[in-house]
Amino acid sequence: MATVVLTRPAGKNEALAQALIHYGIKPLVLPALALTSTIDQLPPKLTPQHFQLLIFVSAQAVRFYLKALANTGQTFSPHQAIATVGAASAVPFYEAGLATQLDLIHPPADHPYQDSEALWALLQPRLDHFEQVLLVRGQQGREWLSQQLEQAQKKLTRCSIYQRSPLVWSADSAIQLQHDLVKPQAVTFLLTSSESTQAIYDNLVRLQLDSAWKHARFVAIHPRIAEKIQQLCGFTPEQMQEQVQLCAPSQTAMQEALLRAALPK
Numbered sequence: 294m295a296t297v298v299l300t301r302p303a304g305k306n307e308a309l310a311q312a313l314i315h316y317g318i319k320p321l322v323l324p325a326l327a328l329t330s331t332i333d334q335l336p337p338k339l340t341p342q343h344f345q346l347l348i349f350v351s352a353q354a355v356r357f358y359l360k361a362l363a364n365t366g367q368t369f370s371p372h373q374a375i376a377t378v379g380a381a382s383a384v385p386f387y388e389a390g391l392a393t394q395l396d397l398i399h400p401p402a403d404h405p406y407q408d409s410e411a412l413w414a415l416l417q418p419r420l421d422h423f424e425q426v427l428l429v430r431g432q433q434g435r436e437w438l439s440q441q442l443e444q445a446q447k448k449l450t451r452c453s454i455y456q457r458s459p460l461v462w463s464a465d466s467a468i469q470l471q472h473d474l475v476k477p478q479a480v481t482f483l484l485t486s487s488e489s490t491q492a493i494y495d496n497l498v499r500l501q502l503d504s505a506w507k508h509a510r511f512v513a514i515h516p517r518i519a520e521k522i523q524q525l526c527g528f529t530p531e532q533m534q535e536q537v538q539l540c541a542p543s544q545t546a547m548q549e550a551l552l553r554a555a556l557p558k
Contacts, residue, residue: 294317294318294319295317295318295319295479295480295481295555295556296318296319296320296321296473296479296480296481296555297309297313297318297319297320297321297480297481297482297483297551297554297555298321298323298470298480298481298482298483299320299321299322299323299483300323300324300325300482300483300484300485300489300493301324301325301483301485301489302324302326302327302328302353303324303327306320306322306324308544309483309544309547309548309551310322312548313548313551313552313555316552316556318551318552318555318556321469321470323462323466323470323493324460325459325460325489325490325492325493325496326457326458326459326460326486326488326489326492327457327458327459327460328353328431328455328456328457329455329456329458330357330360330361330454330455331432331453331454331455331456332357332361332452332454333360333361333364334361334364334365335358335361335362335364335365335367338450339427339450339452340362340365340367341362341367341368341369341370341373341427342367342370343425343427343450344425344426344427344450345374345422345423345424345425345426346374346375346376346416346422346423346425346426346427347373347374347375347376347426347427347429348375348376348377348378348412348426348427348428348429348438349375349376349377349378349382349429349430350377350378350382350409350428350429350430350431350434350438351378351382351430351431352377352381352382352383352384352385353431353455354382354429354430354431354454354455355377355382355383355385355386355429356385357454357455358429358452358454359385359389361454369391369394369395371394372394372395372396373395373396374395374396374398374419374422374423375395375396375397375398376397376398376399376412376415376416377397377398377399377412378399378407378408378409378411378412378438379399379400379407379408379411379412379542380399380400380401380402380404380407380543381402381407381542381543382399382407383397383399398412398415398416398419399412399415400412400415402541402543403541405541406515407514407515407541407542408515409435409437409438409441410437412438413438413441420445420447423447424447424448425447425448425450426442426447426448426449426450427450427452428442428449428450428451428452429452429454430451430452430453430454431453431454431455431456431457432453432455432456432457433456433457433488439451457488457489459491459492459495459496460492460496461496461499462496462499462500464500466496466500467500467502470497470500470502471502471505474502474505474506474508474509475505479509480509480510481509481510481511481512481551481554481555482506482509482510482511482512483512483547483551484511484512484513484514484518484521484522485513485514485518485542486518487517487518487521490513490518490521490522490525491521491525494506494525506526507526507527507528509536510536510537510538510554510555511536511537511538511554512537512538512539512540512547512550512551512554513537513538513539513540514539514540514541514542514547515539515542516539519533519537519539522537523537538550538553538554
């Protein structure tokens, strides 16, 4: 039986796990990172009314900000401009019924890249309307979008609303992985960030499974993540083509890519 290792933070793996079971694949849920909120209640300087545009780098950033905003007893202004890095990052706004009340900006779900560059292309024609910008993110992250905003002379405020911490996998996890990793390409790993990919690799080095890991298959949701796995494993271009698949970060796209990788024809 093929095994798929689901590595997203706790609470984000269940739907994919159930779908994989339906296709006869064994899901192994091993979150690579823990996400914890750093702000329970927004200070006045970070509330929406001070900004013409609020940008969120992930769905988790949205969820933590919405919770902290609710704790202050405040809400967004009608038609406030909100931007998210990718369609998946905007999902919490749709789930909360806020999408029709806001000016929600994000790349369409079928855009090949769900990233800062795709969002920036949408923002550039509208930059004259935004002076004060709030960027809501984790404590660590890529600075590219911040740099573009600062170069455009925007008054940028950063809100670090959560932190990511590597999780240490237990010896029991090693036992579960060890049996399958010895079989070439019997295990597929879902990789959803460069930081989590590094955390996975660090766990496998500690558990002395890193050599076997190089024989697994991988599904990555962005080319930068694929570059990270190539760096860690030393893959040749031919190995990258054979062992690494790219997909969009939507639930459907990840499921389809995992099925292709785990059940190759």
